[in-house]
Amino acid sequence: AQSVTQLGSHVSVSEGALVLLRCNYSSSVPPYLFWYVQYPNQGLQLLLKYTTGATLVKGINGFEAEFKKSETSFHLTKPSAHMSDAAEYFCAVSRTGGGADGLTFGKGTHLILQP
Amino acid sequence: NAGVTQTPKFRVLKTGQSMTLLCAQDMNHEYMYWYRQDPGMGLRLIHYSVGEGTTAKGEVPDGYNVSRSTTEDFPLRLLSAAPSQTSVYFCASRPSGELNEQFFGPGTRLTVL
Numbered sequence: 252a253q254s255v256t257q258l259g260s261h262v263s264v265s266e267g268a269l270v271l272l273r274c275n276y277s278s279s280v281p282p283y284l285f286w287y288v289q290y291p292n293q294g295l296q297l298l299l300k301y302t303t304g305a306t307l308v309k310g311i312n313g314f315e316a317e318f319k320k321s322e323t324s325f326h327l328t329k330p331s332a333h334m335s336d337a338a339e340y341f342c343a344v345s346r347t348g349g350g351a352d353g354l355t356f357g358k359g360t361h362l363i364l365q366p
Numbered sequence: 367n368a369g370v371t372q373t374p375k376f377r378v379l380k381t382g383q384s385m386t387l388l389c390a391q392d393m394n395h396e397y398m399y400w401y402r403q404d405p406g407m408g409l410r411l412i413h414y415s416v417g418e419g420t421t422a423k424g425e426v427p428d429g430y431n432v433s434r435s436t437t438e439d440f441p442l443r444l445l446s447a448a449p450s451q452t453s454v455y456f457c458a459s460r461p462s463g464e465l466n467e468q469f470f471g472p473g474t475r476l477t478v479l
Contacts, residue, residue, distance in 0.1 A: 341409065354411070
């Protein structure tokens with residue numbers, strides 16, 4: 252069965268600093284990986300996804316993630332944090348190859364921005 | 367397009383009561399999903415449907431029923447609510463075919479006393 256581990260339930264960064272949110276996965280099939288963001292009292296919004304091909308994936312709002320098969324990781328980064336990035340971030344993996352049967356999510360990382 | 371809509375936004379139930387959480391999408395998506403979100407647990411899949419007339423169990427299906435009589439609607443039923451079902455419930459949908467992203471509704475916050 253697929254699983255996702257997000258290291259750090261809370262990450263605090265200063266505005267303008269590098270954002271690094273860690274995600275490791277376990278999958279018995281070639282994984283399809285996703286990062287979602289959740290702003291307070293809202294649903295989830297897709298930031299980016301990895302399916303096949305280029306291992307460095309660019310998403311919205313300046314975020315990017317790199318798929319590293321050897322490390323079973325899919326860490327999310329942003330070079331310069333903005334106050335508006337404060338939110339909950341979820342890494343997810345498709346339950347099976349095609350993903351028809353839904354996603355398995357990590358427990359989430361709350362990104363805190365300090366002025 | 368309204369996207370994925372959920373009603374109600376909030377609800378308080380007493381133990382043993384029943385209720386239906388409504389989910390509708392106007393994007394003609396074949397696949398639909400129900401997740402629950404609990405603090406420190408992320409989202410967990412309850413049930414899903416890959417098309418009209420079909421449903422399947424996810425990770426945590428006990429205590430919940432679903433049906434899919436139309437493409438647009440995917441209601442979630444709690445037959446006898448329990449305090450353990452206090453949670454935020456999210457409905458999602460996506461087009462068929464591999465690798466397409468899921469679109470999420472705004473959620474329903476349910477408290478069972």
